[in-house]
Amino acid sequence: MTAFIHSTYCNASLLAGLVFLFMGYFIRRYPPRSMKTWYGYRSFYSTQNIETWHAANAHAAHISRRIGLLLLGFGIVCAFLFRAQTELFFYVTISPVVVGALYMVGYTEWKLGQEFDEEGKKREEKPL
Numbered sequence: 666m667t668a669f670i671h672s673t674y675c676n677a678s679l680l681a682g683l684v685f686l687f688m689g690y691f692i693r694r695y696p697p698r699s700m701k702t703w704y705g706y707r708s709f710y711s712t713q714n715i716e717t718w719h720a721a722n723a724h725a726a727h728i729s730r731r732i733g734l735l736l737l738g739f740g741i742v743c744a745f746l747f748r749a750q751t752e753l754f755f756y757v758t759i760s761p762v763v764v765g766a767l768y769m770v771g772y773t774e775w776k777l778g779q780e781f782d783e784e785g786k787k788r789e790e791k792p793l
Contacts, residue, residue: 676740676744676750676754677740678739678758678759678761679741679744682734682736682738682739682740683737685729685730685733686729686730686733686734686737688726688733689726689732689733691704692705692722693730696719696722697722699715700715705718705722706725706726706773708773710774710777710778710781710785711777713781713784716781717781720776720777721773724777725773728768732765732766732768732769735761736765
């Protein structure tokens with residue numbers, strides 16, 4: 666067990682990739698029905714009403730699965746490129762996790778801003 670923990674196959678990108686992938690699949694398959702559940706994407710914008718709640722969780726689940734796949738791939742590549750867990754290895758494998766989490770939040774909030782106004786009401790489609 667210690668050999669695995671100290672190997673390059675136990676890295677932040679791989680482990681976080683699995684978490685992001687599982688989280689995205691779980692929220693997509695079993696979306697939280699109310700804002701009082703223990704899981705789901707929570708922010709000020711997403712908890713304005715039930716419509717924004719469902720939209721935010723749908724967007725977060727979608728992007729979370731994509732980020733999870735990218736992190737898994739990146740973690741496997743890093744496991745092959747590095748021979749030992751060095752300080753550079755930690756920075757290289759943790760940085761994409763932080764960037765992916767920030768991207769998921771930013772993307773979801775941006776999508777909510779596109780779909781809903783400041784009061785949480787759905788924006789009307791403008792005809793072309």
